[in-house]
Amino acid sequence: MLSILAGGDTxxxxxxxVVYYLAESPDAYRKLFTELTSASLTLPAQWKDTRDLPYLDTVIGESMRLNPGIAMVFERVAPDGGYTLPDGRYIPAGTKVGINPSVTNRDYTVFGQDADIFRPDRWLRQESEAAEEYQERHRxxxxxxxxxxxxxxxxxxxxLAMLEIKKLIAILYSTFDVSGVLYPLVQRPCTRTFDTQLHPVDHKHEWTYRNAWLAYQSDMPMTITRRAV
Ligand code: HEM
Structure with a gap:
């Protein structure tokens, strides 16, 4: 029962x-499409074929960074004698503390000044970046x-969650064109046609996001079209 409750909505x-951000980001969509096309997955794809797709990892990691499945704190209780944080601050015994990943995942000192936007490429090595510098930033x-x-x-x-997410996204985007009806994504990577006539784009539209400890997003109208083989 716990696994069903903990594993479903998260x-x-x-x-x-992932689907929302890809619909908003033609550049990321195109890169993922290119990676999946070269991988030529046998569908339904197996874990061994999807686990080492770097751009897929990047897109999923960046999406979960901005919108973690659980968006509140899991409390911990400071032990007897209290606890001293690495920066010297002291937490008295019995104090309840917790970290909300929705907050820490947007830390400008870790992710940069553009931490609030979806930019999967932040996980990749930049041209100007030395290998050690990149390793440290990535860590x-x-x-x-x-x-x-x-x-x-x-x-x-x-x-298990990462296996499910990677397999689903890889299979979905290998089989279908998925675009947001109301989002800025207008270019369909496979056909190189534009979708604006079919679906007027409302650049102001945003999903509805409800944080009830678990995160619930709704109002994400999408068009899903099976890709020609
Ligand atoms: C992206 C999906 C998921 C996210 C973001 C997530 C997140 C979390 C978090 C934050 C905790 C609390 C850890 C703590 O005590 O601080 C937790 C606990 C737990 N999760 Fe997940 N979870 C996910 C998927 C799953 C799945 C698929 C299952 C099982 C099939 C699962 C089973 C559990 C269980 C059983 C616990 C309780 C562990 C314990 O009591 O020690 N979760 N999860």
Whole structure:
């Protein structure tokens, strides 16, 4: 029962955010499309074929960074004797503390001044960046984002969740063109045609986001068309 409660809405919320951001970001959509096309997955794709697709990882990681499936704190209680944080601040024994990944995942000192926008390429090495510099930046981003699955005591379904999300997104975008009816995405990567006539684009439209400890997004009208083989 716990697995169903803990594993259902969290995973579906995480899948929804990937679809939403891809519909808003033609550049990321095109890069993912290119990666999936070269991977020529045998559908339904298996885990062994989807686990090492770097851009797929990047898109999913960036989506979950901005919208973690659980968007409030899991409390911890400071132990007897209290606890001193690395920066020297002291937390008295018995104090309840917690970290909300929705907040820490937008830390400008870790993700940069554009932390509030979806930019999967932040996870890739920049041209001007030395290898060690990139490794360190990537490690900090990764460590911060790990709180999406809790810290210390962590999610038991973490690896299953990532397997489900990667397989679903890889299969969905290998089989269908998925575009947001009301979002700025107008270019369909496979046909190179534009969708504006079919669906007037309302650049102001945003989804409805409800945080009820679990995150619920709605009002995301999409067009899904099976891609010609
Ligand atoms: C993207 C999807 C998911 C997210 C974001 C997520 C997140 C979390 C978080 C933040 C916790 C709390 C950790 C803590 O105590 O601080 C947790 C616990 C848990 N999750 Fe997940 N989870 C996801 C998917 C799943 C799935 C698919 C399952 C099982 C099939 C699952 C099973 C559990 C269980 C059983 C716990 C409780 C662990 C315990 O009591 O020690 N989760 N999850």
């Amino acid at each position: 995973t579906s919320a995480s899948m929804r955010v 900090r981003m990764n460590d911060t984002c790990n709180f999406v699955f809790g810290g210390g005591r962590i999610c038991m379904g973490r690896y």
